[in-house]
Amino acid sequence: MRRRTTPESTPTPRPWNAGLDGLGFGGDYNPEQWPQDVRLEDLELMREAGVNVLSVAIFSWATIEPREGELDWVWLDETMDRLHSAGIRVALATATASPPPWLTRRHPEILPRLADGTVLHQGGRQSYAVTHPVHRDYALRMTTRIAERYRDHPALAVWHVDNEIGCHVSRDYSDTAAAAFRDWLRARYGSVDALNQAWGTAFWSQRYGSFDDVLPPLTAPTFANPTQQLDFHRFSSDALLDYYRDLRDTLREITPHVPVTTNLMATAHCKGMDYFTWGPELDVVANDHYTMSADPERHVDLAFSADLTRGVAGGAPWILMEHSTSAVNWQPRNTPKAPGEMLRNSLQHVARGADSVMFFQWRQSRAGAEKYHSAMVPHAGRDSDLWRDVVDLGKALRALGEVRGSRVRSRAAVVVDWPSWWGAELDSHPTQDLRYMDQVQAWYRALWRLGVTTDLVPPGADLGGYDLVVLPTTYVVTDADAANVAAAAERGATVVVTYFSGIVDESDHVRLGGYPGAFRDLLGVRTEEFHPLQDGVSVRVVGKAVGGEAGADLWTEKTRVTDGTEVVASYHDGTLAGRPAITRREVGSGRAWYVATRLDEAGLDALAERLVAEAGVGPDVVAPAGVEVVRRWADDPATRSGQRGSTGVATSWLFAINHTDADATLGAAGAPVTGVELLTGDAVDGPLVVPAGAVRVVRVG
Incomplete structure (x- = not known):
């Protein structure tokens, strides 16, 4: 492994988009x-579309080095020079995303x-074990060659390391990985006795006498x-990482x-990497996102991904490195995007923090596994609706610079x-049907439907x-994170915790009592026993908090409340009829809620509406159903924090994205929208009409 650089030992790099005019x-x-x-x-086509940044050489190792030690830079030199002459900046890749065939033939041990x-x-692709020293040496050698050759090239904007690391092989069980795992455990625990304590190895005669005896979970x-x-x-x-x-x-x-x-x-859908640990290691966070064509609410999933990326970036603007102009090639049925959908997708990402919109890929391939994956230049070429949409998107992005x-x-x-995602879905649990992200996304979608812009953050965040x-199903919780959440309620926040949360510590040991x-x-509650429901079984939950009555399935609990905790909804039927399903407790200046079951969509929407009203976090511009409204604010230190009580005024950009097939009007009920609409150049002072399937972006202030 190489000597680590630190922020103290590394000069601050220039902004990745230095030299770009706008987005x-x-x-x-x-x-x-x-x-x-x-x-x-x-x-010629890039100039027509307004392209100003490209990612180059991602899968080029075998082209640059077709045989070991035989290097061909001519085509890449030519590409870099041509792009610079055209005013296009380059995210230059390390070319290590797929080792060349000669490498895996000579060194099959890296597989x-x-x-x-x-x-x-x-x-x-990705036919390599990241822990294998032979592969690491070859990858570092290629990275060094590219960096030394193009270090001073004027087109170079940012380095693009490898590609979607862990996408296909997030878990490697090779002998090299096993050895690296043992080293990692030595560093984490220090002694085999500490390992045995953390792993609870007294159970099933699993006690280890040496780290050398430890294997991955084969x-x-x-x-x-x-x-x-x-x-x-x-x-x-x-x-x-x-x-x-x-x-x-x-x-x-x-x-x-x-x-x-x-x-x-x-x-x-990406469970393999804890990206909150990755974010601080990137000079700028970049993300890839693809919608699922079979999902009628895929735009909500897109919003979730964009907000999660912004959370990984610590709130800073980020790069959308890849998405698709239309159909992909890897879903069961690869349906093209509807008219206007590409523009809506792109501007959704911008609305939620992206400062660049990029696609896989520029030109649709003639051969290979992704030849039916759409691109900016389709197989049909220039005379196509898709190309015209790409050109229109370029114009829109220039207008939003x-x-x-x-x-x-x-x-x-x-x-x-x-860690809760990993831990909650382990085997030998009360139910194998619990899926961590189902609950996270259910809450996110309920807030999205209410027009609430939501940050996605780790439990230790400020x-x-x-x-x-x-906190949906936050199964693994450290003492420090639990105290952080409690402090938020004490300060005045409304904190909501759902079932199967706080159950174990970081070693997956049950917190007793x-x-x-x-x-x-x-929360002021104590659950004696989990009561998961069998497949197809549901119960009714009654109480004003769920709009009177709601359905619930998957999970219930035998719960008691302590003094001062209010039962706001109870089970109406089933073996736990009459027992608490949802509770509320005053805590310091705030409140702590517990939701002990999985509510149906109507019940969750009703509960979310009450929580939003209680916390006072509703949208400042109310939009019709299916119209997404997000605001970006000028990065003014006096107004950026969004802290409670902030009175600063700054320029903002109101994005209104109409996902419906009917025209929509915003600001018609006493809250007019005033400013300049950037995509049309029109002045706005009153109701804002957003045509069906369209986007409007208003500069306010």
């Missing part, structure tokens, strides 16, 4: 797939393995040790002035916690600026 626009560019005449046409021992061979006769599984999740995320750091530090040693990033996949650097502010937060904090463990005193 970034472009995508992955793979000229090595095309002959010269097409490459020359690309430059990763599944838990059952299956070797993942060459022929796709396929076994029955359930693996749960803390071993949880720690392997942690280790695997850290191992992937360590790989990124090594390549990043190589780049920093050679080009300390150039920022470094990699494209994350901060979505509700002034929002660059501005930030989203929110007074509501939903806690997202990767919660001081939030008036509403929701009654559930919900770490939050028991805060």
Whole structure:
């Protein structure tokens, strides 16, 4: 491993978008797939579309080095020079995202393995074990070569390390990974006795006499040790991050002035990496996101991903490194995007903090596994609706250039916690049907439907600026994080905790004395026993908090309340009829709620509406259903915090995105919208009409 650079030892790199005028626009560019005449046409088309940034050389290792030690830079030199001449900035990749065939043939030991021992061979991509020193040496060598060759190239804007690290192999069970896991455990626990204590190895005769005896959680006769599984999740995320750091530090040693990033996949579907630990390691956070065509509410999933990316970035603007112009190639049925959907998708990301909109990829491939994945230049070419939409998007982004650097502010937060995601879905639990992200997204969607802009933050985040904090199924909780949440309620926030939260400490040891463990005193409740419901079984919950009556399924609990805790909804039927389902307790200047079951959508919407009203975090501009309204604020230190009681005034940009097939009007009920609409140039002073499927962006102030 390389010597680590630190903020103290590394000069501050320039901004990634230095030299760009306004927002970034472009995508992955793979000229090595095309002959010269097409490459020359690309430059003409890029000028027509207004492209100003491209990611280059992501999968170019075998092109640059077709045989070991034989290097071909001509095509890349030519590409960099041409793009610079065209005024296009480059996110230059380390070219390490897929090792060339000669490398895996000579060194098959670098190939990763599944838990059952299956070797993942060459022929796709990411056919490498990040912990293997041979692969690491080759990757560092390639990174060094590229950095030294292009360190002073005027087109170079930012380094793009590898690509979607961990996308296909987030868990490697090879012998090298096992050795690295043991080293990680030694560093974490210090002694094998401490490991045995943390893993509870007195159970099932699992006690270890030496770290050398420890393996990853390989396929076994029955359930693996749960803390071993949880720690392997942690280790695997850290191992992937360590790989990124090594390549990043190589780049920093050679080009300390150039920022470094990699494209994350901060979505509700990417369980492998704890991105809150990754964010501080990136000079600018970049993310890839693809909508699921079968999901009629895919725009809400997009909003979730964008807000999660902003949370990983600590609230700073970020790069949308990849999304699709239309259909992808990897879903069961790859439906094209509807008219206007690409523009709505793109501007949703911008509304929620992206300062660049990029796609996979620039030109749709003729061959290979992704040849049916849409691109900015489709197979149909220039004479196509898709190309015309790309050109229109470029115009829209140029019109919105002034929002660059501005930030989203929110007074509501939903806690997202990767250790709880990993831990809550381990085996041998009260139910195997619990899916952590289902509950997180259910709460997020309920707030989205109410028009509430929401930050997604880890449990240890500074919660001081939030008036509403929701913790869905936060299963693994440290003492420090539990105290942080309690302090938010004491300060005046409305804190909401849901079922299967606070149950275990960081070692996956149950907090004794009654559930919900770490939050028991805060909430004023004590659960004696979980009562998960069988598949297809539901109960009714009654109380004003759920709008009178609501359905609930999956999870119930035998819960008692302590003095001072109010029961606001109870089970109406089932074995727990009459017992508390939802409770509320005054805490300091705030309130603490407990939701002990999974409510149906109507019940959750009613509860969320009450919580939003209680916390006072409702939207300042109310929109019709299906119209998304988000505001970005000028990054003025006097007004950026969004703290309770802030009276600062700053310029803001109101994004209104109409996801419906009917025109919508905002600001018609005594709250007019006043400013300039940037996409049309029209002045606005009164109701704002947002046509069906369209977007409007108003500069206010």
